[in-house]
Structures are given as structure tokens and as C-alpha cells.
Amino acid sequence: MLPGDRSLSWDDGAVVAVDQCALPGAYRLLRLSTVDEVIAAIRRLAIRGAPAIGVAGALAVALSAAAHRVGGSGVDGRCDEVAVRADARRIAAARPTAVNLGWAVERAVSKLAFGPDAVLREALAMVVEDEHVNRAVASRAADLVRRVTKRRPLRLLTHCNTGRLATVAWGTALGTIRTLAEAGQVEEVLFGETRPLLQGARLTAWELAEAGIPHRMCVDSAGPTAIATGLVDCVLVGADRVCLNGDVANKIGTYPLALAANRAGVPFVVVSPESTVDRALASGAGIEIEHRDPAEVTALAGAPITPPGTGAYNPAFDVVPADLVTAVVTENGVHRNEIRREAAS
Numbered sequence: 001m002l003p004g005d006r007s008l009s010w011d012d013g014a015v016v017a018v019d020q021c022a023l024p025g026a027y028r029l030l031r032l033s034t035v036d037e038v039i040a041a042i043r044r045l046a047i048r049g050a051p052a053i054g055v056a057g058a059l060a061v062a063l064s065a066a067a068h069r070v071g072g073s074g075v076d077g078r079c080d081e082v083a084v085r086a087d088a089r090r091i092a093a094a095r096p097t098a099v100n101l102g103w104a105v106e107r108a109v110s111k112l113a114f115g116p117d118a119v120l121r122e123a124l125a126m127v128v129e130d131e132h133v134n135r136a137v138a139s140r141a142a143d144l145v146r147r148v149t150k151r152r153p154l155r156l157l158t159h160c161n162t163g164r165l166a167t168v169a170w171g172t173a174l175g176t177i178r179t180l181a182e183a184g185q186v187e188e189v190l191f192g193e194t195r196p197l198l199q200g201a202r203l204t205a206w207e208l209a210e211a212g213i214p215h216r217m218c219v220d221s222a223g224p225t226a227i228a229t230g231l232v233d234c235v236l237v238g239a240d241r242v243c244l245n246g247d248v249a250n251k252i253g254t255y256p257l258a259l260a261a262n263r264a265g266v267p268f269v270v271v272s273p274e275s276t277v278d279r280a281l282a283s284g285a286g287i288e289i290e291h292r293d294p295a296e297v298t299a300l301a302g303a304p305i306t307p308p309g310t311g312a313y314n315p316a317f318d319v320v321p322a323d324l325v326t327a328v329v330t331e332n333g334v335h336r337n338e339i340r341r342e343a344a345s
Ligand SMILES: CSC[C@H]1O[C@H](OP(=O)(O)O)[C@H](O)[C@@H]1O
Pocket: 048, 049, 050, 051, 159, 160, 161, 162, 163, 166, 167, 172, 173, 199, 237, 238, 239, 240, 250, 251, 252, 316
């Protein structure tokens, strides 16, 4: 097991991460010592979740800087910056939608001139920061949920996995649920299985069981009905990219939940670190949505579920327009609709 709540760490020149493809059947650690090994882990979602892939990307830049060290150590260290920047571009391209990956890679690359050890220090700082940020965001989001709901204890709905596995530790939307549960304020969590890769069924179920929080799963398409029939007091989701106007990209299946919540008057709260906010992007129209292998849809656990030759539409994310979002909560505050406004509280 990794120390504490951690699902991602650094150990003696290697990235160490929980293999999320092996859960819930096996808790297995990956030890990744090359840039290509980290890129492959991100691409197959062994490491997944916007904050987690960001920090893993920064650690991969540190692996590259060490591999391309050209002399000296500490403040005298230098590396082949051209080679490291080429690696950084490949790392940032591993998955296009979560802004955290590019943000974290750029932050690690910004220390290149100070040598490989400085790059590693910056990446390790992100490891520590992520857990602190997530706990702060979760606390702020829990306060908002208490303000915008009446019923106690709460019946919450979430989607995909936004817990300690999707971050370095604690989690964002699921971190908020953990915070509320620790205060005895959660009756039950309903979550979607999250087809096709089953992040809900495999990972959120595992985390909620580990935390001892009452939970039930539903098929993704039942989430809107649960909201419409009064089974949900608040919807809590994560994000992969929040735009300047408040549009939010998140796991496919989030948009229908937002539509149902808006129609039912149920709060729809997005919980994410500031590193998921892309202030360079005016609106969701500019977000690159990752489209993945159709075989992820036409097969289940590797076994075909359709006749041979069946095609599939497999966007990994959708975009929730800002007007369907009750609030985006970050460590800097509660943003209602447009992100450009300063935090409302
Ligand atoms: C706090 S995780 C944010 C976000 O990342 C997940 O996507 P994926 O499993 O494809 O990496 C999902 O959209 C979560 O909401």
C-alpha cells in the first residue's frame, strides 16, 4: 500500500501508482521509471483522473530531465532541454481533455533552466499540494452543499470516480462526500457505473466501501430518473476542464445529469481544483473531447457484446453549459456561472 490516502507517489527515481485497471479485483502498484511507461499508464487509464494525470505528467517530466542530465547536480545540474521539451510535448498529448495534464507539465518544464533536481522538486511540490488542495476544496464544497440543501441526512448522486484514486489523495467530489460522511450527514450515495470503462462500478464502489459510506450503483441512464423521482438531494461531480464562462467538461454522462438536476431543481455542484480551470478558454465549444477506441464500447472485460463489425461512438467526456451548473467550487472559492468573476464566497 502507498502511505496514507495516497494513490500516486515518487520513490527513488520512479513514479509509483495504484494500477486502477486492476481494481477492484486486485490492489496492485505500478513502478514506472521511464517517460513512455508513464504515458502508457495514462493512456490505458491505469493512472486516471484529471488531478492524478497532471501530477503523474509532472513526475514524468522529472524522469525525462534526469534521463537527459548533461552534467552537474543540484544548482549546477543541467539537462538537454530540447530533448526534455520533446518528451514534455508527448506527455501533455497523452490525453487531451483534462487541462491539468498540460498545466502540470508546463509547471515542471518551467524549472528546466535550474536543472533536473529543480524539476523534480517542482513535481514533488505538486504531489504534496494536491492532497492539501483537495481537502480544502472538499471542505468548501461540503459547506456549500449544506447551504443549498434542506434534507438531512443527504442522498447524494455522483458520477465516474473523483476520489483518492483520481487524485494524489482524498479526492474532489468524492472527497466532498467523504467530508460530509465524516460529519454524519450522508444517508446514501448513488453513483453511475460509468460505461464503458466502469470507473464508478470498479473504483467509486471500492472507495465508498473502503470509507464505510452507504452506497448503491445504478446504470448511467438511471441517474436522471433518480433525480427526477426525488431520490437525490444534490449532485456532486468532478471536472476535467472548467472554462472562463463556467462551462464544464466531465465524464460522458454528466450532461444528462445536469439537465435532469436543472429540471428538478436539484443542486448540481462541480468540485475541482483551480488547476482544472482553463482561463485561456472562453467556453466549452473550444474543448477537445477525447474519443476513445470503439472496442471499449462493443466489448466488456475484453469479451465482445455486439455482433462482429458493430461500430461505436465513444466520446470520453461531455460538456455541461454553465447555466446548468449551480456552482463550481475550487480552493479559491465558490464560482457561480462565469469563472471570471471573483469567488462569490
Ligand atoms: C477528480 S477526477 C476528474 C475527472 O476525471 C475523470 O475522467 P477519466 O476517468 O477519463 O480520467 C472523470 O471525468 C472525473 O470527473
